[in-house]
Amino acid sequence: MSGTKPHLTRRLVQLYAGLTLYGASSALMVSAGLGPEPWNVLNQGLSELTGLTIGAVSIVVGAAVLLLWIPLRQRPGLGTVSNVFVCGLAMDATLVLLPNVHALGVRVPLLAAGIVLNGVATGLYITAAFGAGPRDGLMTGLHGRTGRSIRLIRTSIEVTVVVTGFALGGTVGVGTVLYALSIGPLAQFFLRRFAVPGPAAETVVASGGPAEQAILQR
Template identity: 40%
Template sequence: MENRKKILLWRWIFFLAGLMVMSLGISMTIKGQRLGISPWDVLHVGLYRNFGLTIGTWGILTGLIIVLTTAAVMKQWPKIGTWINMVLLGLFIDLFNWLLPEFSTLWGQTIIYVIGVVVLSYGVGIYVSPNMGAGPRDSLMLILAKKWGISIKVIRTGIEVLAGIIGWLLGGPVGVGTVLIALLSGQIIQIALPQCQKLLLRIIKEEDQQVLLK
């Protein structure tokens, strides 16, 4: 019983820490927004420009649509972590946007943007590794990768490109940074996820990866 409590505790620690790391990475890319915003944010801005509401509201609504769609396809209700993700991610992003300084030069924005892409990708790897419930978009990525037998990097890149194209058609802003995130984030997550899973298993002193599925 004690061992199970320890495993559950560490899984939650990884989940929450991963959300914070991912939020930090997203905020870093926002600070370098002169290069362009992420594909999903291109979509949210495009929807905002065409149908009103707010960008944040569209982020929540698209996430909710994805959650309900994947739940219907998988015939399984999302884990509580998925809902927690939807709430905490926005709060953490606002916090880091307030804490991080502004970068006025192009070089400064470029550096913070590139580092941010790596940080947010590893954040995804950290919070997904304990299997407490991925966020709406990452849940879709994992489901499609498993269902079609395609690597995470290919699925992630495909989803990001599709979201970016739809957002661009709706009038959302696209820049070189948009392409950078779409092409690189899936590649980095493909490397980060197994590394984070191995680290978690080492901390809880387990060798069987199935322990993360319980």
């Protein structure tokens, strides 16, 4: 019992540090202007359409996706609900602090830093094991209901959000492609780095397991 509280404290710190860093890293990619990750292409497009900040749109979209869990019989956890709010708030806060950048020599490192830090953030919040993010749960829920492969469902969802976001005015660029190619290896590396010792970690670091597959799809 003596080790229970430190174990829980570490997991909570990892969860909220990871979610905050996820929002901040997303802001770096948006600020670089070379193409954000797929879901932020959609959020960016909706932001242009509605006049809301991209972080606020991210919260609304995350909540809407969470509602889709109901017919899929997915159960949210603390991490699921926290994901909706913390990432969006952290993204808006970071964008307020970042100066406008125009030089390619600054935008490229900003993009690279955003992608790497996103991988770090993913490793942190997933290994905390407080529940999948809204988009992860949507994917695994559809996988469970349809029997289609995770890869097919991931591709279908992300192509849909990118095309929709682009049509609404979101930016698609080299950053979007680089993120898609690199986030899997980065996330897998940091999953193993930040794994919390004990039973909670076993479900997220087992090679090829459902939880590990899911984090690569956010």
